Amino acid sequence: MKFEKLQEIVRLYPNAVKQWCIVDIENYFVFEGEKYCIDERLESYKVSNTPSDTDDWTNESEMDSILCVKEGETLRFFDQNVEPILSEFIY
Numbered sequence: 001m002k003f004e005k006l007q008e009i010v011r012l013y014p015n016a017v018k019q020w021c022i023v024d025i026e027n028y029f030v031f032e033g034e035k036y037c038i039d040e041r042l043e044s045y046k047v048s049n050t051p052s053d054t055d056d057w058t059n060e061s062e063m064d065s066i067l068c069v070k071e072g073e074t075l076r077f078f079d080q081n082v083e084p085i086l087s088e089f090i091y
Contacts, residue, residue, distance in 0.1 A: 005082035016071035031068040039089040
């Protein structure tokens, strides 16, 4: 299913820059030299078990990467399951 979704993105945006980016434990990622942040309201990127929670911490989150698609001046973002992320959740 994920592969088919990725193929669809390639088909829909053939000339776009597409890149998987690593999301750090503070929900920041860098795409084309610009730093972005994922809003903490997106539970799938929320880090649990942080150093402030316990001495035995792991910094786990459900997702730790994001697919960025840039076509001209338009940016689109997709989670690890290749589901769209609304732009209101990225700043």
